[in-house]
Amino acid sequence: MSDLSLIKDDKEHTIRSRPRGNGKLAAGAVIFGLFVLAAVFAPLITTGDPAEQDLLNRLASPSPAHLLGTDQLGRDEWTRLVYAIRVDLRVALLASFIPAVLGSLIGIVAGLGAKWLDTAIMRISDVVVSLPLFIFFIALVGLLGPGEGFLFLGPGELPLIIGFTLISWVVYARLMRAEVRRVRSMDYVRAARSGGLPRWRVIAWHILPNVIGQSIVYFFVDIGLAVVAISTLSFLGVGIPVGTPEWGAMIQSARTVMQTNWWLIAAPGAAIALAGMGLALIGDGLDDRIKS
């Protein structure tokens, strides 16, 4: 008897224990949350103006007045670093969200639609995948121009978002197509069809809720990848213009003084890595949650 009750307790324990992945999800959420908080409350935790120049205090070392020192124009590095979150996350969010929505829709259509449509979409996606990313962006910026501000977007942001939309939809489309094809042959979809449910209802109730999880997971990973890509493009001069508080542009302009003021490169570099890691952790944690 006692043995049996032991087994029972043990079983209950495994059922109750939280699904794996919570640690990753929590860590990622804390990191990402700190970035968002810093961006929102930027005026409170910085000098308040990332463009303010202190020409007598150029290339200062970190001090209580300038936490991360100043750059060649005497601008406070910490202030610029924090204000850059607004630029980088805004562009990265839009450059992931728009392709996530469009790509998912396209993939679902490919997975459910006629064979010729599926083939057409997949061949187009093959073409897009074969484009070299940086050369594509250089060509695109050459075509569209560096771009003025647009609505709430700063200079150089719109061409980036358009470029990412043209390229990243492919990942979501392929992901959703594969998921739809997997779920479409599940018994519960057959069961729904056998019950005489209308086609739109089978899709809306039985297919979509079981496929979109993968897109959401990838969306978070993708924001992180976009942060890295945006700063890379800005570093190469085809993204956000130099002078804007943006991590890649900051690294670019500090390049010449990295022998003496290495933290001007290290700080934005660390910010890029940390933001990317936080978002990847969220994606990974969500993935574990979905699979458990």
Added chain:
Amino acid sequence: MTGTEPVIEIANLAIAAAGRDGATLVDDVSLHVDAGECLGIVGESGSGKSLTLRSVLGLLPPALVRTRGTMRFRGREDEEPRSVDPRDLRGHGVSMVFQEPMSSLNPTMRIGDLVAAGPRARGVSRRAAADQALRLLREVGVPNPEQRVRAWPHQLSGGLRQRVMIAMALSVEPRLLLCDEPTTALDTTVQDQILTLVERLRAERGLALIFVSHDLSVIARIADRTAVMYAGRIIEQGPTRALIDDPRHPYTHGLIESMPQLHGPPVRLKAISGSPPTAGRLPSGCRFAPRCPFVVDACREADPPLLNIGPDRAGACLRQAELNLGEQA
């Protein structure tokens, strides 16, 4: 209650892989089920029994097509049989219980919503459908249905899920219930409970059943009549009792021989030697000839047709008149 008029009649059904030279997987299958009757279809994996069943509702896998066959269905007792398209039967007169209770319930919907989905799609109000779901869950023996309607599929055991599946199937008031190995994925005691439930529902609702299984002992328990399928064809059919007591086809005989017996002196279980042919590479002549212990040269020349041999019985063995398989069993 065995009606005399069939609920469903399927004639000359053939299913093949899509494409010009697609292999034929189900070949010239004809069957009928009377009102309130249970037809068992037994056969090993790949014999075409599940495909036959799925084709009734047009649920074949994407790469397969029905190449021949007609289907007639009688929606009500006083109705004339009419030719039907499989899609017409979905939710209207026919429903299906699937094999795998783990994958046959949508993981993103609660139990109550799953059972209510069928009635909702037919225009029943949200509240009435929820009441109906509760009543159905009670009818199929789900304990505490008031609480279970809020549960997610992953919170239920395999047996309970299969009960929910059956409640979903019943929610559209079918006359004919298609059972695709509903007990195969369950352990033996749960299997017994589900069979008891199906028998009870059949008696209470006057359901006609087509019950597919690879397990002859399950079929022997539940089916009035049985069709034995081998390599895409029906090779023998007849009343279940008579078929088991006096099999006419060596394959049926082999299936019976390979069933373990609880009573009588212990005997070594006999297996059928060899394995079934691959679709598209059938042997010439009788499909079972390469594995048949009673094979003669004539067997390899032509595939013997399914011939009537007495009341409600048919067999497709060249030597069915001379072999006395029942005696040997």
